[in-house]
Amino acid sequence: IKKIGVLTSGGDAPGMNAAIRAVVRTAQYHDVEVIGIRKGYNGLINGEIKEMRSKDVSNVMNLGGTILHTARCPEMMTEEGVSKAAAIYKILGLDALVVIGGDGSYRGMAELAKRGVNCIGIPATIDLDMNCTEYTIGFDTAVNTGMDALNKLRDTSSSHERCSVVEVMGRDAGYIAIWCGMVGGAEDVMFPEEKDKIDSAKVIQQILENRSIGKRHNLIVVAEGVGGTQKLAKDIQEITGIQTRATILGHLQRGGSPTATDRMHASMMGYHAVKAILEGQQNRVVSYNKGRYEVLDLTEALNMEKHLDREIYDVIKVLAI
Numbered sequence: 001i002k003k004i005g006v007l008t009s010g011g012d013a014p015g016m017n018a019a020i021r022a023v024v025r026t027a028q029y030h031d032v033e034v035i036g037i038r039k040g041y042n043g044l045i046n047g048e049i050k051e052m053r054s055k056d057v058s059n060v061m062n063l064g065g066t067i068l069h070t071a072r073c074p075e076m077m078t079e080e081g082v083s084k085a086a087a088i089y090k091i092l093g094l095d096a097l098v099v100i101g102g103d104g105s106y107r108g109m110a111e112l113a114k115r116g117v118n119c120i121g122i123p124a125t126i127d128l129d130m131n132c133t134e135y136t137i138g139f140d141t142a143v144n145t146g147m148d149a150l151n152k153l154r155d156t157s158s159s160h161e162r163c164s165v166v167e168v169m170g171r172d173a174g175y176i177a178i179w180c181g182m183v184g185g186a187e188d189v190m191f192p193e194e195k196d197k198i199d200s201a202k203v204i205q206q207i208l209e210n211r212s213i214g215k216r217h218n219l220i221v222v223a224e225g226v227g228g229t230q231k232l233a234k235d236i237q238e239i240t241g242i243q244t245r246a247t248i249l250g251h252l253q254r255g256g257s258p259t260a261t262d263r264m265h266a267s268m269m270g271y272h273a274v275k276a277i278l279e280g281q282q283n284r285v286v287s288y289n290k291g292r293y294e295v296l297d298l299t300e301a302l303n304m305e306k307h308l309d310r311e312i313y314d315v316i317k318v319l320a321i
């Protein structure tokens with residue numbers, strides 16, 4: 001193994017830089033050259049590359065976003081685009097391609113693998129919505145940002161005796177929402193996995209009950225995958241007469257300096273990705289399951305299943321009295 005490429009793809013996630021740093025330094029430690037590819041798969045197709053050495057990843061561990069930049073790449077959804085990406089990989093003389101990204105990026109890897117590219121994935125998305133791993137880089141920072149926002153909204157809601165409805169990110173998954181709901185002390189959480197069971201009348205009933213026992217403010221978390229946040233706030237205000245404000249955190253949750261947890265996982269996963277390449281493994285992904293880092297087959301990883309831990313929601317409801 002002489003030369004590997006690294007790119008970040010899909011939505012950015014805090015901790016991606018720590019992963020890039022770990023890949024570059026582990027490779028250099030073993031005398032392997034690293035080519036940084038800019039803007040995800042776009043950079044591979046367009047040849048936007050630069051050699052990366054240890055000093056190029058100095059002072060990046062603490063930075064949010066990704067120094068390699070990231071993008072969605074529609075061309076990768078075409079036969080022509082994938083073939084071009086695979087051809088450039090060969091022209092560059094790469095022995096492996098490390099892809100730091102989410103599920104979509106992993107599907108791109110599977111297409112490249114069919115065309116002879118040796119792909120190694122590192123899971124990075126704030127949403128935690130990857131079935132092959134219990135942890136994805138960026139999740140902890142996003143939850144902490146959400147918690148911080150909930151703390152601040154609690155202060156102002158409490159002063160004005162208001163209700164706050166807060167929409168958090170997470171795409172079609174509710175991981176960020178239930179974690180934010182628990183650690184932010186919300187009374188209720190609406191998340192997409194149980195969209196069918198959502199009953200806003202029940203939420204409103206809970207708000208009224210909590211007020212009747214002396215609660216002076218209310219915090220409700222809504223997942224992006226459920227939406228309707230403005231409407232819910234309007235309905236609560238109209239029905240209960242309690243002043244209600246909707247806050248949509250949006251892309252705020254994607255930024256910020258990564259937490260210790262994200263830096264730790266990113267560093268370890270970056271290291272394990274390069275180690276797997278050095279061992280001669282082909283088309284693998286690094287995962288974190290049951291407290292351990294593991295290297296899984298890419299195809300198997302894409303076919304795995306994972307379910308949101310509903311117990312967290314049940315406990316939120318117990319603690320919401």
Ligand code: ATP
Nearest residue numbers: 010011072073076101102103104105107108111125
């Ligand atoms: P996040 O969930 O954090 O946004 P992601 O990696 O899932 O991250 P996507 O936008 O879904 O983000 O995918 C990133 C890129 O991966 C796409 O822009 C596309 O270039 C490539 N990709 C996704 N699906 C496929 C596919 N089926 N075949 C080839 N390439 C794909």
